Amino acid sequence: xxxxxxxxxxxxxxxxxxxxxxxxxxxxxxxxxxxxxxxxxxxxxxxxxxxxxxxxxxxxxxxxxxxxxxxxxxxxxxxxxxxxxxxxxxxxxxxxxxxxxxxxxxxxxxxxxxxxxxxxxxxxxxxxxxxxxxxxxxxxxxxxxxxxxxxxxxxxxxxxxxxxxxxxxxxxxxxxxxxxxxxxxxxxxxxxxxxxxxxxxxxxxxxxxxxxxxxxxxxxxxxxxxxxxxxxxxxxxxxxxxxxxxxxxxxxxxxxxxxxxxxxxxxxxxxxxxxxxxxxxxxxxxxxxxxxxxxxxxxxxxxxxxxxxxxxxxxxxxxxxxxxxxxxxxxxxxxxxxxxxxxxxxxxxxxxxxxxxxxxxxxxxxxxxxxxxxxxxxxxxxxxxxxxxxxxxxxxxxxxxxxxxxxxxxxxxxxxxxxxxxxxxxxxxxxxxxxxxxxxxxxxxxxxxxxxxxxxxxxxxxxxxxxxxxxxxxxxxxxxxxxxxxxxxxxxxxxxxxxxxxxxxxxxxxxxxxxxxxxxxxxxxxxxxxxxxxxxxxxxxxxxxxxxxxxxxxxxxxxxxxxxxxxxxxxxxxxxxxxxxxxxxxxxxxxxxxxxxxxxxxxxxxxxxxxxxxxxxxxxxxxxxxxxxxxxxxxxxxxxxxxxxxxxxxxxxxxxxxxxxxxxxxxxxxxxxxxxxxx
Numbered sequence: 076x077x078x079x080x081x082x083x084x085x086x087x088x089x090x091x092x093x094x095x096x097x098x099x100x101x102x103x104x105x106x107x108x109x110x111x112x113x114x115x116x117x118x119x120x121x122x123x124x125x126x127x128x129x130x131x132x133x134x135x136x137x138x139x140x141x142x143x144x145x146x147x148x149x150x151x152x153x154x155x156x157x158x159x160x161x162x163x164x165x166x167x168x169x170x171x172x173x174x175x176x177x178x179x180x181x182x183x184x185x186x187x188x189x190x191x192x193x194x195x196x197x198x199x200x201x202x203x204x205x206x207x208x209x210x211x212x213x214x215x216x217x218x219x220x221x222x223x224x225x226x227x228x229x230x231x232x233x234x235x236x237x238x239x240x241x242x243x244x245x246x247x248x249x250x251x252x253x254x255x256x257x258x259x260x261x262x263x264x265x266x267x268x269x270x271x272x273x274x275x276x277x278x279x280x281x282x283x284x285x286x287x288x289x290x291x292x293x294x295x296x297x298x299x300x301x302x303x304x305x306x307x308x309x310x311x312x313x314x315x316x317x318x319x320x321x322x323x324x325x326x327x328x329x330x331x332x333x334x335x336x337x338x339x340x341x342x343x344x345x346x347x348x349x350x351x352x353x354x355x356x357x358x359x360x361x362x363x364x365x366x367x368x369x370x371x372x373x374x375x376x377x378x379x380x381x382x383x384x385x386x387x388x389x390x391x392x393x394x395x396x397x398x399x400x401x402x403x404x405x406x407x408x409x410x411x412x413x414x415x416x417x418x419x420x421x422x423x424x425x426x427x428x429x430x431x432x433x434x435x436x437x438x439x440x441x442x443x444x445x446x447x448x449x450x451x452x453x454x455x456x457x458x459x460x461x462x463x464x465x466x467x468x469x470x471x472x473x474x475x476x477x478x479x480x481x482x483x484x485x486x487x488x489x490x491x492x493x494x495x496x497x498x499x500x501x502x503x504x505x506x507x508x509x510x511x512x513x514x515x516x517x518x519x520x521x522x523x524x525x526x527x528x529x530x531x532x533x534x535x536x537x538x539x540x541x542x543x544x545x546x547x548x549x550x551x552x553x554x555x556x557x558x559x560x561x562x563x564x565x566x567x568x569x570x571x572x573x574x575x576x577x578x579x580x581x582x583x584x585x586x587x588x589x590x591x592x593x594x595x596x597x598x599x600x601x602x603x604x605x606x607x608x609x610x611x612x613x614x615x616x617x618x619x620x621x622x623x624x625x626x627x628x629x630x631x632x633x634x635x636x637x638x639x640x641x642x643x644x645x646x647x648x649x650x651x652x653x654x655x656x657x658x659x660x661x662x663x664x665x666x667x668x669x670x671x672x673x674x675x676x677x678x679x680x681x682x683x684x685x686x687x688x689x690x691x692x693x694x695x696x697x698x699x700x701x702x703x704x705x706x707x708x709x710x711x712x713x714x715x716x717x718x719x720x721x722x723x724x725x726x727x728x729x730x731x732x733x734x735x736x737x738x739x740x741x742x743x744x745x746x747x748x749x750x751x752x753x754x
Contacts, residue, residue: 083107083148090461091483091513092504093470094151097462101163104152108171111145112178118142119182122191129191131204135211138188139509139558146559149175150503151464157501158519159465160253160493169246176242180235189224192216207726211558221364223352230351237348241341248337249495249678252325255332256672257492259321260287261295263314269293271310271412273430275532279523286492297322298521299496299674300667301623304534307411308427319408326671327647334671335646341677342634342643350639358635361683365569366690366730373632373686376743378657380689381625383752385658387618392663405663414616422612424605426535433538434595435488435522435531442538442591443545446581450713451549452476455484463487467524468517473552482506482514482552488531490521497521497674498540500547500575505562506554514563516551518544530595539582546578547571553717554724561725568680569687570729574721576688576695583609584708614751619664621750626659626666628686631676635683646670689746694733696745701737 082098084107089095118141125133152171156164182188195202196216199209223234262284263269269277280293287294295305301322309315326334345357354360358370367373395405395413405413418424444455454474461470461483468487475481485503487494504515522537533541550571551563564571581587583606592601633653643649650670654660668675675681698716705712719736734740747753 081106081110083144083151084110086143086147086512090458090472091480091515093461093483093515094147094464094503095462096151096464099151101161104148104167107144107148108152108174111142111148112174115142115145115178116181119185119188123185123187129194131195131202131208131212134188134191134195135208135215136509138215139211139507139560143510145178150501154501154503154517155464157499158468158487158494158517159491160495165250169243169250172242172246173239176238177235180231180238183219183222184224184226184231184234186224189219192219207557207561210727211560214560217364221352221360226351234348234351237344237351241344241348244337244341244344245678248334248341249674251332251334251337252672252674252678253495255325255328255334256297256299256496258332259297259324261297261314261317261321262289263293263295266293268311268314269309271308271427272305273308273427273532275430275525275529276305276308276523278525278529282524282526296490296492296523297325297496299672301407301665301669302411302667304536306408307415309412312409315408315412316406319406322672323665323669325669334677338634338646338670338677339643342637343639345635345682346637346641347639356636356638358632358683361568361635365567365684365687367569367686370632370636370683373690376690376693377625377629377632377686380621380750380752381629381657381659384618384621384625384750385661387751388622388661388664389618391616391618392661407663407665410619410663414619418612418615422608422615424608424612429535429592429601429605430532431594431596432592432601433533433535434593435533437591437593437595438533438538438541439486440591441593442582442587443541445590446542446578446584446587446708447545447549449586449708450581450710451553451717452710452713453481453552458483467491480513482516484548484552485515485517487517487519488522489524491524494519494521495674498544500544500551500564502551502563505551505559505565506556507559507562508555508557510559512559514552514554516548516563518548520544532595539579542579542582543575546575549578550574550721550724553721554726555722556724556726558726561723563724565725566729567725568684569690570694572688572691573694573698573729573733576692577698577716579695580699580702581708586708614749617749617751621752622659622661622664623667624689625657626654626664627668627673627675628689629653629657629659630666630668630670631673631681631683631685634670634676692749693743693746694741696749697737697741700745 081103082095083103086092087095122134122137156168192215196212199212223231266277269280280295283294283296284292295318303318306315306318349357349360352360362368362370362373392405394417398413398416415426447453455471458470458472463470463485465487467489468485471484473481473484498520500516500518502516504512506512506514520540525531547564554563556562588606589600630650630653637643675685702712720732723732
């Protein structure tokens with residue numbers, strides 16, 4: 076095939092440079108990676124060979140322009156491998172991952188390039204650079220230094236070996252998890268076993284069975300977290316137990332998809348690499364370049380939250396125990412169902428009964444999109460003429476209030492065996508003035524797909540997740556930066572969840588919820604008294620919710636607090652000891668993710684960083700207070716939030732951007748009140 080036929084070799088001519096998915100074939104990926112690697116290394120060589128002293132113009136600008144072919148193919152390929160994997164993509168990813176790590180090291184550990192970056196950084200105060208350009212120099216110097224650019228050649232070689240091996244192991248962890256999650260899906264013989272579910276959920280279970288060639292049965296596919304949305308409705312205790320047992324069995328059953336040895340090797344190698352880079356632990360290495368700065372700062376905050384969360388969970392458990400016959404005790408598979416019973420008794424709130432009000436299309440257009448239009452003035456138009464990477468992925472054009480182009484938004488709502496668990500946002504094309512690139516972002520969720528003709532009714536949590544992930548999409552769409560390095564959501568990991576958590580608030584904001592929460596059959600709006608009861612119950616079950624999250628966050632920290640001298644041989648024993656040490660070892664409240672299916676920390680880039688969600692929530696809760704104090708969902712407030720926070724992308728220190736928006740640093744009290752941890 077001629078080079079010119081490869082769609083990755085030049086920018087797409089489609090609107091917004093949308094990748095030409097109709098033209099992309101499996102055979103295009105490897106040649107594009109090969110060219111991408113070679114071209115960028117040649118571009119780096121040209122920078123280091125530049126005559127004369129290093130300057131911003133001859134070092135940083137060409138560095139930012141480098142690697143465009145690699146960027147194009149990588150964004151498309153890794154989106155596909157996550158959302159629509161095949162045997163081909165699985166094999167190629169295992170091949171490409173260590174090569175990509177080696178390629179990144181070839182740049183980050185290049186001594187001539189580092190010398191040029193350091194020279195410009197040393198003269199920074201003498202240069203006439205704008206704020207974004209100055210920050211670019213600072214970020215490159217920090218990142219190259221932390222990455223080991225100053226090591227001697229022998230240590231650099233060891234570092235390369237660590238990085239390549241880790242890229243292979245984390246890729247294998249993700250593939251094992253997907254395979255074991257699919258294999259452990261619970262097959263039920265009759266609809267009677269699904270008692271308590273609605274027609275849409277039963278239809279989705281039948282559809283999942285049909286897609287697997289198991290006509291006449293029902294399949295409950297597992298979600299990424301330990302729990303499952305249907306546990307709050309299923310009345311058959313034995314079925315609930317089967318689902319929870321299957322979920323917790325992922326990666327620990329022996330055989331080719333067992334992740335225990337991977338967990339041990341990944342954490343050991345991360346600890347050894349941290350020592351090589353001058354840090355005691357991997358957690359210290361990671362937090363050094365986050366807003367937290369140190370593991371101790373993380374431990375201080377999580378340690379402040381864990382005792383009251385565990386105490387509240389125990390009190391909640393006592394309430395749940397009253398719902399069981401004498402002799403029975405509350406198990407993890409009982410908690411969601413019993414919680415809904417108690418919620419109904421205390422607040423007359425039935426989450427399962429809300430699903431008819433959360434029809435997916437209405438939630439999307441009259442909820443998620445409507446809130447964005449009210450706040451930011453942007454509009455959405457579906458573009459069926461533009462082909463996405465999968466038939467179920469839908470493309471929307473987004474424009475500013477004045478009609479100017481903003482970008483494309485792709486929504487891929489439904490679960491499938493080829494899609495990894497969870498929900499996420501990622502870019503396909505990222506805006507940059509330097510490269511004259513527009514913006515294309517993707518949201519992936521894992522909502523069970525009902526049979527043809529049946530409505531898609533979201534759970535309360537799925538509705539919340541859609542608002543959350545769209546907050547990431549807005550961050551990607553709104554960022555307007557000069558340099559690719561700062562595009563979209565390229566901010567510190569422990570800040571990136573902040574905009575998405577803020578966007579969750581609009582789910583129940585009066586003028587939003589009344590616009591979308593309409594019964595899909597009767598057309599009646601969700602009763603206001605139900606919404607009021609929802610608000611009244613907001614801190615209900617927060618002991619459980621906070622405890623399961625903190626258990627995972629502290630488990631992540633524990634794995635990455637081990638040093639290169641420590642020896643860990645038993646994953647289950649380490650996990651049990653870590654949870655007991657912080658008082659979160661309640662069997663009825665398992666961690667949101669156990670080690671062998673903790674994708675965030677062992678394959679998803681949140682290693683030693685899962686604390687980020689609650690760290691960002693401090694800013695989020697404080698921001699919600701600001702919106703309430705300043706009139707809520709207004710265009711003026713939206714413009715301020717967009718221009719001072721979302722719009723800057725990663726082009727300034729995020730806490731500085733927050734102070735610019737809020738007028739002060741965030742305080743933790745709103746978070747404590749939200750989660751019921753003030754008592």
